Amino acid sequence: MEQTKIKIRGKYINLRNNFSKKYINNISKSISNKLFNLKEYKNSKNIFIYLSLDNEINTSYIINKAKQDNKNIYCPVLTNKKREMIFKKYVNDKSLIKNKYGILEPLYEIEKISDEYTIVIVPAIVYNKNKYRIGYGGGYYDYFLKNNTYMSSIGLCFEQFICDFKEDIYDEKVDILITEKNIY
Numbered sequence: 001m002e003q004t005k006i007k008i009r010g011k012y013i014n015l016r017n018n019f020s021k022k023y024i025n026n027i028s029k030s031i032s033n034k035l036f037n038l039k040e041y042k043n044s045k046n047i048f049i050y051l052s053l054d055n056e057i058n059t060s061y062i063i064n065k066a067k068q069d070n071k072n073i074y075c076p077v078l079t080n081k082k083r084e085m086i087f088k089k090y091v092n093d094k095s096l097i098k099n100k101y102g103i104l105e106p107l108y109e110i111e112k113i114s115d116e117y118t119i120v121i122v123p124a125i126v127y128n129k130n131k132y133r134i135g136y137g138g139g140y141y142d143y144f145l146k147n148n149t150y151m152s153s154i155g156l157c158f159e160q161f162i163c164d165f166k167e168d169i170y171d172e173k174v175d176i177l178i179t180e181k182n183i184y
Helices: 002-017 023-037 038-043 058-068 142-145
Strands: 046-048 070-078 085-088 096-098 104-106 118-122 152-156 177-178
Touching: 023 038, 023 152, 023 177, 038 070, 058 070, 070 104, 085 104, 085 142, 118 142
Parallel strands: 046 070, 046 118, 118 152, 152 177
Antiparallel strands: 070 085, 096 104
16 A cells, blocks of 8 residues: 555656646645635634645745734644654744754744634645545654544645545545635
């Protein structure tokens, strides 16, 4: 099973690497606007969101709008435990440092997150129609979603990156999947 995921991951990363920044930004804006119209976003107080890299869906539009909407923004930080990540408060780009994978993470300490409504924006390379994802292979988000089922999870994906693959027992699905064309 993992070999198939490795092949799919490689195929779609290569495809994504050929996208222009303009193309990615246009699709990212379309996806972001769909998110902003969801009741899950409108009712949320806290947003757990990744900081996009390379040619991923650009999350800066969501972060900027969330700031305007006075939402609390938290970004993932990998811990030293296997497959564990926590979310720390995002203040601005100057308050970030690179982790061992070259991913930017917030410096600020963990703060008590209120029980107010929280959504988590989940990165992926591809999704299937059942709303399962293939990420980068670390299992961090699967582990997080499994242990935080009270949060609404929302995946962002290029429509052409929805493909057929069989999920395995470790995979966790998102509640909502948004592409530039559809909301699943």
